[in-house]
Amino acid sequence: MQSGRSGALPGIHFPGSAREAASPSFPPSGGVLTMSDRKLAFLYSPEVEALSYPPECPFKIQRAGLTRLRLKSFGLLGDENRFEVSPRRATLAELKQFHTAPYLHELQHAAAGDLTVEGLGMGIGGVDTPVFKDMFECGDWACGAGFAAADLLLQAKADIAFNLLGGFHHAMADRAAGFCYLNDVALACMKLADAGKRVLYLDVDAHQGDGVQSAFHRRNDVMTISLHESGRTLFPWGGFEDEIGDGAGRGYNVNVPLPAETYDEAFLTAFDSVAVPLATAFNPDVLVLELGLDILAGDPLTHLRMTNNVVVEIAERLLRLNCPILVAGGGGYHVENTVRGWALAWRTFCGGNDEYDFALGMGGVMLASTEWAGGLRDRALAVSAEQRRAVEPELRSTIETVINNVFPLHGLAAPSLGGRQVRSG
Numbered sequence: 001m002q003s004g005r006s007g008a009l010p011g012i013h014f015p016g017s018a019r020e021a022a023s024p025s026f027p028p029s030g031g032v033l034t035m036s037d038r039k040l041a042f043l044y045s046p047e048v049e050a051l052s053y054p055p056e057c058p059f060k061i062q063r064a065g066l067t068r069l070r071l072k073s074f075g076l077l078g079d080e081n082r083f084e085v086s087p088r089r090a091t092l093a094e095l096k097q098f099h100t101a102p103y104l105h106e107l108q109h110a111a112a113g114d115l116t117v118e119g120l121g122m123g124i125g126g127v128d129t130p131v132f133k134d135m136f137e138c139g140d141w142a143c144g145a146g147f148a149a150a151d152l153l154l155q156a157k158a159d160i161a162f163n164l165l166g167g168f169h170h171a172m173a174d175r176a177a178g179f180c181y182l183n184d185v186a187l188a189c190m191k192l193a194d195a196g197k198r199v200l201y202l203d204v205d206a207h208q209g210d211g212v213q214s215a216f217h218r219r220n221d222v223m224t225i226s227l228h229e230s231g232r233t234l235f236p237w238g239g240f241e242d243e244i245g246d247g248a249g250r251g252y253n254v255n256v257p258l259p260a261e262t263y264d265e266a267f268l269t270a271f272d273s274v275a276v277p278l279a280t281a282f283n284p285d286v287l288v289l290e291l292g293l294d295i296l297a298g299d300p301l302t303h304l305r306m307t308n309n310v311v312v313e314i315a316e317r318l319l320r321l322n323c324p325i326l327v328a329g330g331g332g333y334h335v336e337n338t339v340r341g342w343a344l345a346w347r348t349f350c351g352g353n354d355e356y357d358f359a360l361g362m363g364g365v366m367l368a369s370t371e372w373a374g375g376l377r378d379r380a381l382a383v384s385a386e387q388r389r390a391v392e393p394e395l396r397s398t399i400e401t402v403i404n405n406v407f408p409l410h411g412l413a414a415p416s417l418g419g420r421q422v423r424s425g
């Protein structure tokens with residue numbers, strides 16, 4: 001399932017429409033598995049149904065179960081190629097591969113109602129890291145599911161494994177942050193790297209993947225690329241374009257801060273200009289995708305303005321890498337939008353299209369109209385001239401800086417952006 005290296009140098013492409021933005025840099029799609037032979041696994045256990053964050057906390061662990069139900073109702077889960085796998089909880093020994101023993105000790109004690117001064121000093125018990133009974137178990141299940149997903153990919157039992165219980169990318173080795181206590185994605189990347197794989201970690205959550213960055217910023221066997229709302233306007237207040245890794249990891253830690261109000265086409269321009277050429281050059285054996293859907297317009301915690309159509313565009317590009325993919329959840333605080341977007345991602349990775357969606361969503365009756373009618377895709381959002389003026393110059397400058405900082409380290413040319421515009425279709 002490994003792709004060949006592309007010989008073509010990538011060029012900056014400001015597309016006339018999202019459809020035209022399909023990257024020329026990935027290997028041609030001829031080798032992509034079809035819907036009939038691609039195997040997708042959904043990691044889920046009924047045991048997590050009893051777990052919950054505090055009701056006042058915007059993070060809802062129930063989104064994974066709701067997505068599972070949505071997929072079942074669409075007939076997209078529950079056959080030999082699209083199946084469920086029950087994970088187990090991670091062991092303490094497994095968690096210690098990233099987290100420190102004192103931190104795990106404090107986290108377990110806090111969950112049992114015993115928050116100490118040491119625990120507070122590790123970020124436990126903050127506004128975005130509340131103390132609650134299930135705080136250790138939620139993360140422990142997420143990490144166990146991440147390991148199970150990695151195993152399925154390593155053993156070629158699945159081509160794509162969804163762990164929507166996970167995506168806790170802010171958790172540091174010895175610190176809780178941003179609703180994250182145990183970092184399932186860092187641990188899954190470690191497991192895959194320990195198996196000798198070249199791992200690409202791609203994070204499109206609205207927040208920067210700072211915990212994963214901290215785990216790998218000195219390594220070149222795990223490349224991390226995070227596209228996120230700029231740290232000038234959003235937690236964790238970092239992830240700027242000059243953060244590119246250290247030592248052996250220099251150039252293998254990539255950050256693309258996006259201006260507030262970034263819309264689909266602007267995002268795809270950044271994705272195609274930076275992530276696609278770097279991913280192609282890195283030529284990963286396996287991809288870990290953090291698919292936080294707090295990027296969608298209407299999310300109560302962030303300021304981006306994307307629709308879930310961008311999820312389809314991302315998934316289609318990643319399939320052209322022709323490597324196994326672990327899809328982790330992450331943010332997404334508008335629950336219905338997040339669930340629908342994750343279901344759309346699953347369907348796209350399956351190889352399903354909109355006709356399939358409409359046929360199933362309407363009880364088998366095909367609609368003549370392509371208007372949104374209860375299907376999975378969002379309607380396109382209009383982009384105002386003012387929004388365009390607020391996003392384009394800043395984004396162009398960011399892309400140029402990232403390319404100049406990172407591309408030469410991978411033998412990639414740094415093409416000039418010229419005066420071309422990010423235009424809408």
Ligand SMILES: [Zn+2]
Pocket residue numbers: 205206207292294330331332
């Ligand atoms: Zn987020």
